[in-house]
Amino acid sequence: xxxxxxxxxxxxxxxxxxxxxxxxxxxxxxxxxxxxxxxxxxxxxxxxxxxxxxxxxxxxxxxxxxxxxxxxxxxxxxxxxxxxxxxxxxxxxxxxxxxxxxxxxxxxxxxxxxxxxxxxxxxxxxxxxxxxxxxxxxxxxxxxxxxxxxxxxxxxxxxxxxxxxxxxxxxxxxxxxxxxxxxxxxxxxxxxxxxxxxxxxxxxxxxxxxxxxxxxxxxxxxxxxxxxxxxxxxxxxxxxxxxxxxxxxxxxxxxxxxxxxxxxxxxxxxxxxxxxxxxxxxxxxxxxxxxxxxxxxxxxxxxxxxxxxxxxxxxxxxxxxxxxxxxxxxxxxxxxxxxxxxxxxxxxxxxxxxxxxxxxxxxxxxxxxxxxxxxxxxxxxxxxxxxxxxxxxxxxxxxxxxxxxxxxxxxxxxxxxxxxxxxxxxxxxxxxxxxxxxxxxxxxxxxxxxxxxxxxxxxxxxxxxxxxxxxxxxxxxxxxxxxxxxxxxxxxxxxxxxxxxxxxxxxxxxxxxxxxxxxxxxxxxxxxxxxxxxxxxxxxxxxxxxxxxxxxxxxxxxxxxxxxxxxxxxxxxxxxxxxxxxxxxxxxxxxxxxxxxxxxxxxxxxxxxxxxxxxxxxxxxxxxxxxxxxxxxxxxxxxxxxxxxxxxxxxxxxxxxxxxxxxxxxxxxxxxxxxxxxxxxxxxxxxxxxxxxxxxxxxxxxxxxxxxxxxxxxxxxxxxxxxxxxxxxxx
Numbered sequence: 001x002x003x004x005x006x007x008x009x010x011x012x013x014x015x016x017x018x019x020x021x022x023x024x025x026x027x028x029x030x031x032x033x034x035x036x037x038x039x040x041x042x043x044x045x046x047x048x049x050x051x052x053x054x055x056x057x058x059x060x061x062x063x064x065x066x067x068x069x070x071x072x073x074x075x076x077x078x079x080x081x082x083x084x085x086x087x088x089x090x091x092x093x094x095x096x097x098x099x100x101x102x103x104x105x106x107x108x109x110x111x112x113x114x115x116x117x118x119x120x121x122x123x124x125x126x127x128x129x130x131x132x133x134x135x136x137x138x139x140x141x142x143x144x145x146x147x148x149x150x151x152x153x154x155x156x157x158x159x160x161x162x163x164x165x166x167x168x169x170x171x172x173x174x175x176x177x178x179x180x181x182x183x184x185x186x187x188x189x190x191x192x193x194x195x196x197x198x199x200x201x202x203x204x205x206x207x208x209x210x211x212x213x214x215x216x217x218x219x220x221x222x223x224x225x226x227x228x229x230x231x232x233x234x235x236x237x238x239x240x241x242x243x244x245x246x247x248x249x250x251x252x253x254x255x256x257x258x259x260x261x262x263x264x265x266x267x268x269x270x271x272x273x274x275x276x277x278x279x280x281x282x283x284x285x286x287x288x289x290x291x292x293x294x295x296x297x298x299x300x301x302x303x304x305x306x307x308x309x310x311x312x313x314x315x316x317x318x319x320x321x322x323x324x325x326x327x328x329x330x331x332x333x334x335x336x337x338x339x340x341x342x343x344x345x346x347x348x349x350x351x352x353x354x355x356x357x358x359x360x361x362x363x364x365x366x367x368x369x370x371x372x373x374x375x376x377x378x379x380x381x382x383x384x385x386x387x388x389x390x391x392x393x394x395x396x397x398x399x400x401x402x403x404x405x406x407x408x409x410x411x412x413x414x415x416x417x418x419x420x421x422x423x424x425x426x427x428x429x430x431x432x433x434x435x436x437x438x439x440x441x442x443x444x445x446x447x448x449x450x451x452x453x454x455x456x457x458x459x460x461x462x463x464x465x466x467x468x469x470x471x472x473x474x475x476x477x478x479x480x481x482x483x484x485x486x487x488x489x490x491x492x493x494x495x496x497x498x499x500x501x502x503x504x505x506x507x508x509x510x511x512x513x514x515x516x517x518x519x520x521x522x523x524x525x526x527x528x529x530x531x532x533x534x535x536x537x538x539x540x541x542x543x544x545x546x547x548x549x550x551x552x553x554x555x556x557x558x559x560x561x562x563x564x565x566x567x568x569x570x571x572x573x574x575x576x577x578x579x580x581x582x583x584x585x586x587x588x589x590x591x592x593x594x595x596x597x598x599x600x601x602x603x604x605x606x607x608x609x610x611x612x613x614x615x616x617x618x619x620x621x622x623x624x625x626x627x628x629x630x631x632x633x634x635x636x637x638x639x640x641x642x643x644x645x646x647x648x649x650x651x652x653x654x655x656x657x658x659x660x661x662x663x664x665x666x667x668x669x670x671x672x673x674x675x676x677x678x679x680x681x682x683x684x685x686x687x688x689x690x691x692x693x694x695x696x697x698x699x700x701x702x703x704x705x706x707x708x709x710x711x712x713x714x715x716x717x718x719x720x721x722x723x724x725x726x727x728x729x730x731x
Contacts, residue, residue: 003078004095004098004099005072005078006035007073007083008035008047008086009072012042013086017087019089020084030100031103032078032095035057035072035076037059039063041061059071065179081163081164081167082161083158083162087206089201090201091200091202093632093635097200097632098114101196102161109191111161111163112194115131116202117201118203119203121206130159144193148239148241148242150193155179157179159201166190170185185229188236198635220271223268240279247276252298254268269298269306273301294306339429342412347414347416350379351380351414352380353382354385355385356422357421360387360390361393363596364505365440365503366421366439368507368694369695377703381399382399383400383415384399384401386400416433417702420437420439423438424473435475437698438476440479443480443614443617445643450464450491455640474494476497476702478694480503481690485500501711502688502689502690503618503689505618506599506687508599508603509622510690510720511692513724514724517603517723517725524601525587526566531563533563533605533607534592534619535552535568535569537611537629538610538612538613559662561588564590565589566605567590568601602615606725607671608625611628611629611631612636620683621683627665627670627675628650628653630654630656633646651682652675653674688714688717691715697711697712
């Protein structure tokens with residue numbers, strides 16, 4: 001018996017079945033079988049042309065979705081089922097991920113829920129709203145009555161796996177062509193559910209104009225769907241309350257956004273009103289504000305009032321938008337006038353404007369350059385661009401300007417030097433005698449710049465023409481290694497000069513002393529003799545927000561009391577009542593998400609655990625162990641795009657599951673000979689120019705005008721001495 005039966009079902013709609021089966025053929029499937037229920041001759045011909053182990057169940061063109069799913073289940077031998085519509089897709093590695101997760105689940109769990117992305121006829125990799133819900137649910141099994149919020153997940157059969165025996169026991173209840181109803185019903189019938197907060201499905205939304213027009217009866221069927229579901233949940237207060245809220249939101253959304261003839265709209269509103277009154281929980285309270293007004297009008301059945309309310313809202317929004325536009329135009333004109341007046345003034349040869357991470361504060365390569373500038377060229381005055389909310393966090397005495405202010409535009413117009421690790425606004429003019437220094441803020445594993453054009457998930461909202469205009473303003477581009485130099489030339493093609501001098505922010509990894517390491521660990525509260533692991537994952541473009549990928553409490557338990565986890569994420573998870581509370585109190589988990597500079601965290605850590613973050617390239621300078629936790633490598637590589645295969649060229653041990661990660665540390669593999677050999681090769685390649693004097697080389701070259709040949713030469717990797725490790729510092 002296989003762990004998982006992937007049941008692909010449906011016609012070869014717009015040819016998408018071919019793409020789906022090609023993706024399955026491209027990678028070996030672990031303990032899983034593929035059953036293609038091919039509806040129609042075209043689907044059958046496509047399915048029969050694929051891997052010989054694929055089971056093909058041909059069905060007539062007229063077969064509906066429910067019958068196709070049933071035919072697939074009849075042939076399934078797996079313990080679990082995953083229904084995949086022939087028009088949809090499976091991200092790379094999804095089948096392996098789901099198969100491994102269900103293998104760990106007991107028979108008391110009936111449904112495994114996971115995240116998905118969406119694709120349309122014009123883009124792909126659209127984030128779902130489900131990531132946060134799944135993250136809050138965690139990995140523990142739960143009864144639906146204790147986790148009713150899971151009913152808010154997108155109702156797809158594709159974003160869940162179902163225990164085969166459970167499906168067969170309730171097959172009559174699930175046999176319907178209304179897929180959202182079937183998806184909700186699986187939860188309402190399940191004894192226990194589990195979650196996997198990773199993307200394992202791609203829903204393809206076909207262009208509406210390519211589909212049959214929605215009929216009036218199909219509109220009314222939406223109300224009937226919720227009537228049936230709420231009837232199932234009528235004796236379950238928690239589930240009923242969530243479903244009621246989902247129903248009202250959905251009905252109001254369809255009414256407001258879908259273009260229906262007036263006759264159909266009136267009848268849809270009438271039926272929706274009756275359902276809203278009939279199923280309203282006794283203790284239900286309407287939300288405040290406009291949403292509460294909408295719901296009140298729906299419950300009254302006040303169709304005419306609701307349409308008038310909509311019209312008034314549209315008028316009010318239009319008026320507000322027009323006012324904002326007028327104010328914005330006036331403000332823009334004033335700023336442009338001030339800026340262009342300032343541009344007529346001479347360039348100040350002793351003025352330098354610095355910015356880092358979209359005006360966050362004094363940080364990264366610009367900060368290291370500014371510090372060295374104060375030492376080697378104190379006559380040059382630095383001014384930092386910092387957002388108002390971050391200004392109180394600046395070091396005492398830092399001269400700064402707030403974006404958009406009069407002085408902000410004045411210093412941008414008159415400064416000789418403009419230094420940034422991202423980019424200055426499009427409106428900034430490149431004066432002929434000004435110098436723009438682009439420092440960047442990492443070594444690229446993921447695709448950057450123009451290379452993102454082929455990866456719409458990563459490129460959402462990017463204006464590539466504007467990007468090219470900004471690139472053309474660069475005079476210098478700082479690089480840490482020849483790989484980075486080549487990738488910048490490809491991703492950011494322009495006439496700038498590449499400064500192959502190393503990243504200034506990494507100088508500290510060669511200049512810090514044992515006393516510095518001690519002091520940082522004391523500030524962080526790391527007890528002497530404990531092993532500190534820095535866990536620093538990166539952002540996923542295909543997720544709606546950052547979601548935890550590790551059960552930190554379970555990991556800390558496996559690693560023991562002598563290990564401290566320094567956790568640096570987009571935000572720390574787990575409230576005051578979570579299982580992490582006690583671990584925080586004992587200092588075994590320390591939230592360092594807001595701690596700056598990150599280089600100090602690296603100096604304090606005995607080892608780094610990361611996934612695809614560029615911190616691995618910087619940390620490698622310390623010649624300390626690095627462990628890669630790559631639970632979704634295939635999905636990340638496909639959706640974000642990468643420049644090399646990290647799995648083949650990792651800086652140390654690689655874990656694909658949490659159990660593997662824990663084992664790497666409990667067995668000592670994290671610092672064995674194999675890990676050291678991989679790290680040495682990685683350092684040679686990616687720490688090529690980082691030797692502790694990068695900032696000096698940049699300052700001498702850019703600000704003091706020294707020739708390349710006069711700069712301090714780069715010390716070979718094998719001749720460098722990194723800062724002492726915590727263990728060495730106590731020896």
